[in-house]
Amino acid sequence: MKRFIGFVKKEFMHIFRDFRTLIILFGIPAAQILIFGFAVRTDIKNAGIAVLDRSKDEISSGLISRLESSDFFILKQNLHSGNQIDSSFKAGDIKAVLIFEDDFGKRLLNEGSAHIEILADGSEPNVANLVTSYTRAIINDYMIEFNKARGSGAMVIEPEVKMYYNPNLQSQYMFVPGVITIILVLICALMTSVAITREKEFGTMEVLLVSPLKPIQIILGKVTPYFILSLIDVIVILFLSWLVFNIPIKGSLVLLMLESMLYILLGLSLGIMISTMSKTMQQAMFISLLGLMLPTIILSGFIFPVEYMPGIYKWLSLVIPPRWFITIVKDIMIKGTGFTFVWKETLILVFMTLVFITISTLKFKKRLE
């Protein structure tokens, strides 16, 4: 054990002495979170909207002019039928359409409630969210004043929010799960595969193999620092996204950390596997970048939702570990679901980890023969 600890200490020294490694470890995660975070706009001004007023009564036009007079919205179009919605969205200068039902005012007065449909452009999830919540707030204010003025019981307008395009608002806050997923692959697989092949290339691996250290100790000694530092990275990313962007973790933090550990293990075993396949650091780097980084970015669902991928890409994405991890993080962080909802994805990751470890072990044994 003492031998092992000495060996782990040496690996930490390698990392802390190499400025570039440190930047990759801590600079990139922070930079990515900040870049992605700030690229997502956090307020709106003069967003174009259209109105389809099927009722055209006093109350509906009062609400419309209230919306119009706010700084947030500009009324671009008055639509006359539902058929026009599609073309006005496609024209692109509106972010939402407000649809007042037939006899809106009458229903409100007689039945105490009436419906407004807020149809927002879901292709820009963040904007869509802001538009709908601002609209709701204005409708709310309007009704409070309206009820006050009438001095009688509370009447409610029930806004019904729908998304045109992207109905589930796929990429809302998606950048946090996405960044975690990419960073962990980068650190775990790329950096460990490079760190291990470096020993091979420099000839120090042979000296280690001749020594009383067991191969398993050598490998564990190489990856333990990366395991610890990756976990710190997860914490840094979650903390930054909470601190700077107010992105909360809805589900269990413990579960999220456990799943992250599993994914880190998977990344490390992938890194070990890559190192058994490559002779030089450059090879390891190429395999990691082309074989992991690109698929992670393109096929994981981070940028392009998996649901809308053409057939073959959808199938390909099934074997990409990040795709499953991104789902897990999204479910826990954003939807706040528990283990019962992510156990399938978890099992898939466990299975993949075992496969990578088996392949690496077999390859390693073969090399000794």
Place this chain on the structure above:
Amino acid sequence: MTSEKVIEVRNLVKKFGSFVANDNLSFDVYRGEIFGFLGANGAGKTTALRILSGLSRPSSGDVKVAGYDIYRHAERVKKHIGYMCQKFSLYEDLTVAENIMLYGGIYGLPKKLIETKTTKLLESLDFTAYRKRIIGGLPLGMRQKLAFSVAILHDPDIVFLDEPTGGVDPITRRQFWEMIYKASANGITVFVTTHYMDEAEYCDRVSIMSEGRIVALDSPAGLKSKYQSRSVQDVFVKIARPSNNN
């Protein structure tokens, strides 16, 4: 040099597919001797050295190193051997003292002992001023001498050197061989592969390999009288000529 065998090899065969890298090798190495392993590139000397040091497994044959069977007691063998390969084997981004501490720790030496050994070792090499220097900044000859000292830090029974003086200037090579003599005088058996024929003259016994087989094994003087040559170089040219001319 005693008659105690520290390496016993009987009928060692190593095949890579259909290629026979080691063809039925049998030899003994005695405690404290400097045993030279000569051969052209591809003659199979590195393969044999890798098997003896546990980096590779033989296809068949019996091998005992430091008294232990390499099949059944590979872990015990490892504690009793040191190794230095062609490539430089210290960590370039660690300091001299850190490298020594690391390898000492890997071989299970107590920290205090490593520290006293470090001081003694650096004094004998006249490197005391370089204790806290990063290895990467030191000249090659100095690094090789350090690497050798580190390889025998744990006082192994045998140290395996795979072309240790490749690319080193003649003066440093000379100093390096002085270190080898000193280790041998302290009872460490030195098993060394080399292409330098002048180095072969320094060995107690020399084995010459060609195409996977040992074609000669004797003391340099014995070889020279048997083949009526003036130097080991001449002996080598006479007998170690591979048929396919490489």
